[in-house]
Amino acid sequence: MSIYSFSQIWVYQQCPKKYQFQYIDKLEKEFKSSPDLILGTSVHSCLEWLYQQVNVFRIPTKEEVLNKFHEIWEKEIKEVWTDLLYKWEQTAEDYIRRGEHYINDYYEKYSPFNQSKVIGTEMMLTFDLNTDGDEKNKKSFRGIIDRLDKQDDETFVINDYKTNKQLPTADDTEYREQLTLYGLWIRQKYGKYLKTIKAKLHFLHFDEFDEREITDEVLNPIVEKYTKLIEEIEKAKVQYAESFNNDKNAFPTKANNFCKFCEYQNLCPLFLHMNYWDETVSWWELWESSVKKLVDRYAEVSKQATELDKEKSAIKEVLVEYAKEKHVEQLFGNTSDLGISSGMNYSAKDKEKFIQYLKNHGLYDKAADIPFHKINSLIKSWDLPEESINEYLEWKKSRKLTPKKKKDAI
Ligand code: SF4
Incomplete structure (x- = not known):
């Protein structure tokens, strides 16, 4: 059984690859x-x-x-x-x-300082997210509470001081989730003394505070979220440890705004190639080129292909309209001819209802065309149970090239 801290989970959410470098490979980072x-x-x-x-x-x-x-x-x-x-x-x-x-x-x-009684300061805590599972399946958390108070009305208040110069926005939930989870520890430890638990964030730079009650409605979804995240990490750890030569995809890279400050950037597959000398590779029969030149050419060709696609659609629209007006079924250019045929296509009025109709009549399988990215998002959102993933899906490598403009600084 592993014990997780909030910062560990935060690193995992920010980038699983960084989590692997820091907590699984335990690569030294200079403090x-x-x-x-x-x-x-x-x-x-x-x-x-x-x-x-x-x-x-x-x-x-x-x-x-x-x-x-x-x-x-x-x-x-x-x-x-x-x-x-x-x-x-x-x-x-x-x-x-x-x-x-x-x-x-x-x-x-x-x-x-008579608003409340101090129960403790800088309190180190360890607690279980789930109390019903056996020892092996327990998911435990550890953290530190800056100060825990008890008010006269049987309210316990978790206080946390912040000295940074950024005031979190209303939808910035990171700090709140952390204190909410600590509320679970207070309930497990001091349940008999309290009626209400509150979390109070003191933003000292702004002389402001944010105080919220930790009710069951607030706590339960957060416990569920962190339980799932821990299960996801545990699963990736097994996949990483059991596969030959450590499965490189068990903890995938996730580009984010903090990449430029990441201590592991020179090991990260997303940035590793920046440190390589330019190499020559063969392509298209006997042609040779440097990798850097090919990258640039690919981006250029992709851009042209997109522009050509747009031009093709615009020309099609004009020519189809013209042929319709003149009642002709073929158009003649100087070097090419264009046959123009027309037909009828159906589209669903209400997609959900139509899918249900196909299912009821045993026709859904014939008509279904599910894009691959949709299947992956179903798995990520936990909508597909593990048995169905194993039964109906296979784990296949896919490759996608996305050209983008070079930025001067990364
Ligand atoms: S550089 Fe970015 S993508 Fe790579 S490990 Fe660090 S945070 Fe993750």
């Missing part, structure tokens, strides 16, 4: 600290210290809390071995100022 990371740690540790004081009935002054922040920042900076990279002409002072602002605004908003 680099950054000013953002140090700021996040310093603010989190400072607020942890503050609530530890509150929890023993002492309210530190704002100056004390700010001093604590400076003390932690200095300690964290001393522990960094390499030079820190400050982007966009920022300096250490800019980061310190940000931290001071976060602490100051937070203190002003919540002092004297």
Whole structure:
């Protein structure tokens, strides 16, 4: 039984190949600290210290809390071995100022910190997504809660501090899903003390928070989603481990906006060819060309083919209309002739109803023409049960070439 963290699942959703490099092949990636990371740690540790004081009935002054922040920042900076990279002409002072602002605004908003009782800070948790399965089929999760509070009305609140400068949009669900899952742990652990669980995200840069109740309606679909994702990862792991020379497709590549920051880009099949010297290959009987030239030629030919297709349809439309008007069935050019025949074709008024009609009359198999990409999306969305995948489908390699314009920077 493996225990998953939210960041592991997040990497898998971002790109299964990256997940393979990082968590299955366990390829070393150089850990680099950054000013953002140090700021996040310093603010989190400072607020942890503050609530530890509150929890023993002492309210530190704002100056004390700010001093604590400076003390932690200095300690964290001393522990960094390499030079820190400050982007966009920022300096250490800019980061310190940000931290001071976060602490100051937070203190002003919540002092004297009597809104709730603190149950714990920086709580490490491990919990099962499913409690009914046997030990082998258990799906377990681990995580850290920044702070867990209990309010007077038997409400437990999971607090999470964010120090980044991007405010998530309303449909950005990543953080919310994480805290919702932690709600399951609270229910398993503290169920008898509570009536309500809430998740509260503190966006310190904006002096804003997002608070939501974790009801069964919110929790159940998320548990289901993560259970399925874990099952998918476990299946891919078996496929990867059992196949000869490790199945390269068990964890496929998935191009995304973070590829340019990916530590494994020089190993990734999507980008590997960038590091190759140009090679010569034979094609079309005795012709030879460099691979790079062939790639460019393929893109050029594809573009021309698309333009020719468009031109063909436009010409067809004009000539068909012309022949109809003149009541002729053949058109003559200087070097070619065109026969024009007409016929009748049926199309379904209501596709669903028509398919059902064909099925009822045992004709569906004769008429069905299911595109391959549709079958794959059915499998991905879990609409086809495993038995039917094995019985009706075979796993075949497919290749698709998609030309695109070269970008200057990747
Ligand atoms: S470069 Fe992109 S596609 Fe390749 S492993 Fe990294 S995230 Fe995945």
